Amino acid sequence: MSVAWAFDAILAGTVLGVAAWIVVARETFAAVAGFIAYGLLLALVWVRLAAPDVALTEAAIGGGVTGVLLLGAAARLRGGATVPDVWPAAPLRLVAGALCTVIAAALAAVVLLLPEPAPTLAPQAAAALPATGLGNPVTGVLMAYRALDTLLEKVVLVLALIGVWSLAQDASWGGVPGPQGRAARAPDALVFLARLLPPVGIVVAVYLLWLGADEPGGAFQGGALLAAMWILMMMAGLAASPAVSDRRLRLALVVGPAVFLAIGLAGFFSAGAFLAYPEPWAKPLIVLVEAAKIVSVAAALALLVAGPPQRSPR
Amino acid sequence: MSQLFGLAAAALVGLGLYGLIVHPEPLRKILAFNLLGSGVFVLFGVIARRGAVVGTGADPVPQAIVITAIIVAFAASALAIGLLLRLRQTTGDAAPPTGDGPP
Numbered sequence: 001m002s003v004a005w006a007f008d009a010i011l012a013g014t015v016l017g018v019a020a021w022i023v024v025a026r027e028t029f030a031a032v033a034g035f036i037a038y039g040l041l042l043a044l045v046w047v048r049l050a051a052p053d054v055a056l057t058e059a060a061i062g063g064g065v066t067g068v069l070l071l072g073a074a075a076r077l078r079g080g081a082t083v084p085d086v087w088p089a090a091p092l093r094l095v096a097g098a099l100c101t102v103i104a105a106a107l108a109a110v111v112l113l114l115p116e117p118a119p120t121l122a123p124q125a126a127a128a129l130p131a132t133g134l135g136n137p138v139t140g141v142l143m144a145y146r147a148l149d150t151l152l153e154k155v156v157l158v159l160a161l162i163g164v165w166s167l168a169q170d171a172s173w174g175g176v177p178g179p180q181g182r183a184a185r186a187p188d189a190l191v192f193l194a195r196l197l198p199p200v201g202i203v204v205a206v207y208l209l210w211l212g213a214d215e216p217g218g219a220f221q222g223g224a225l226l227a228a229m230w231i232l233m234m235m236a237g238l239a240a241s242p243a244v245s246d247r248r249l250r251l252a253l254v255v256g257p258a259v260f261l262a263i264g265l266a267g268f269f270s271a272g273a274f275l276a277y278p279e280p281w282a283k284p285l286i287v288l289v290e291a292a293k294i295v296s297v298a299a300a301l302a303l304l305v306a307g308p309p310q311r312s313p314r
Numbered sequence: 315m316s317q318l319f320g321l322a323a324a325a326l327v328g329l330g331l332y333g334l335i336v337h338p339e340p341l342r343k344i345l346a347f348n349l350l351g352s353g354v355f356v357l358f359g360v361i362a363r364r365g366a367v368v369g370t371g372a373d374p375v376p377q378a379i380v381i382t383a384i385i386v387a388f389a390a391s392a393l394a395i396g397l398l399l400r401l402r403q404t405t406g407d408a409a410p411p412t413g414d415g416p417p
Contacts, residue, residue, distance in 0.1 A: 012322040019326055019349050023333035028341055035345055042352055045319055049359040050371025057381045061388050062352070069388075070345070073395045077341055077402060086338050096335040104328025111320035111360065120365030122373045137370065141378035153382045160389035164396040220381055297385075304392035307399065 008048055015041050028077070032070045039063030052216035053138045056208070060224035061301075068231055069305045133283030135214030142218065143286045147275040151264065154257040154293065157300040161253065165244055168308040174245035177306035178234070186237045194236030201229040209294050213283065219290040223297025230302040244309045249299065256296025260289050320360040326353030340398050344391055351387050355380045 018038045025031040039062030046055035087093065125137045125145065132144045142150050168175070205222040212218030233239040242249045263285055264275040271278045277285050326349055333346025358376045365373030 008318055012318050016322055016325055016329070019329050022345055022349060023329055023337070023342075028339060031342060031345055035348070038349075038352075042356070045322075045356060046359060049316060049319060049356075049363045050366065051359055051362060051377045051380075052371075054355075054359065054377050054380050054384070057384050061384050066348070066388055066391060069392055069395060070341075073341060073399060076399060088336050088338075093336050096332055100328040100332040100335070103331060104324045107324035107327055107357070108321050111317060111324055111357070114320075114361070114364060118361070118364035120367060120373045121375045122365055122367045122370050125374045126367075126370065137374035138377050138381070141374045142381065146375070146378060149379070149382050153386055156386050157389050160393045163393045167396050167400040220385060301388070304389060307396055 011041065011044055011048065015045060028074050029071075032067070032074045035070060036063055036067035039066065051138075053136070053218065053221070056216060056221040057224065060221055060228065064228050065224055065231070065301055065305060068228075068235075072305070072307075131279055131282065132277070132286065133213075134286065136212060136216065136218075138216070139212050139218050139286075143289065144277065144282070147260075147264065151257065151260050151275065154260060154296060157297065157304075158253055158257065161300050161303055164304060164308055166308075168244075168310070172309045172312045174243060174312075175309035176241050176243050176311040177303065177309050178241050178311070186235065190232075191236045191238065194232045194238050198229040198233060201225055205229070205294070205298075209290055210287075212290065213287060219293040219297060223294045224301060226294065226298035227301035227305070230298065231305055234302070234306065241306055244303075249303075252295050252299040253303075254296065256289075256293040259292035263289055316360045316363040319356055323353045323356035323360060326350070326356065329353075340401075341395070344394050344398070347394075348387065348391060351383075355383060358383075 015038065018034050018041060022031045022034045022038060025034060040059060042062055043055045043059035046052070046058055088096070122137070125141060128145070129135070129137055129140050132140050134140045134143070205225040208217040208222035208225065209219055212221070230239065234241050263277075267274055267276040267278075270276075270281075330346045330348070330350030330353055334343050334350060337343055337346060358380045359372070362372040362374075362376035362380075365376070367373075
């Protein structure tokens, strides 16, 4: 058939192959490397599904930030093999395989039997978009129609970070994340990269944030990129990881949800509903919320990767 | 075209679930759980693609939900990995806990 169809078939096949590799690979490190490749391939799938906003998020989060997190965890789990590496007996694996096949087959049947014509909210989303002053319907859904989801998701990020921080030992509470002396061993190439990339990365992140109102992009994608730049600089030892008790850090973490919540509450008076925007001010308010959000998303993602505090405060 | 990715998504859910059930290593279970989740996300993407109307590539509502979901899935994975590393710290290469409470 057409070139596009062949490309899709090869892409889907590769994604499935890499996914199978992640499950069966003998070495955990190899599986993690496979997972990073998988995240990037999945971003291509999102492009083919005409969802560039999701593709950007998947490439930044699925391939990038999750990759750093998993590689760090795999490196620290290597060595002391305390978990016995015992696979379940063959009959049990067979039963599990059969169960999973049935579930996959049922999902496949659902995919093949989806109703025609497909139900869609795209016309409604497009019809109400001029009132928000935005040009990108996905940003419209995130920031206007389903703003409550986005607000709660910010809160989830902060809650997850509190969860990670609370795993610290008592002695290092309020201290600095990351094991001691990692910065001293940073190779020259990493330090060079950490000097070269962040200026470009920060500009691109701000551009993504601004562009998100009208084109694919937005605070999540920009925030993930900012987080990646910060992680890179911390890994290279160019930026000291901040102590988790640092007041400026905590302010950066809560500014996004706080501004969102404040504007949402102001909506009661200015527009008659929680998280509603008064019409002529909709776009400036949304850009303001997104600007505050990018700071909090970047800080939360980078600190989730950095993990619980491990060095006591000085 | 989107049906192809829909079938792949169904297979991803199956693969992820299998890894989650049978793999003995916790970090691999987290990886498998992420595979399962990404399969569900791609299903959303397929449904969004089918909901495309003239002028848009795909229905924006499922897309926005998937963007939120990817971030939440990352936060959950980070918390799971934090728990796993802490578990290793208290039971593994660190000294076993003495008396009442972790070292």
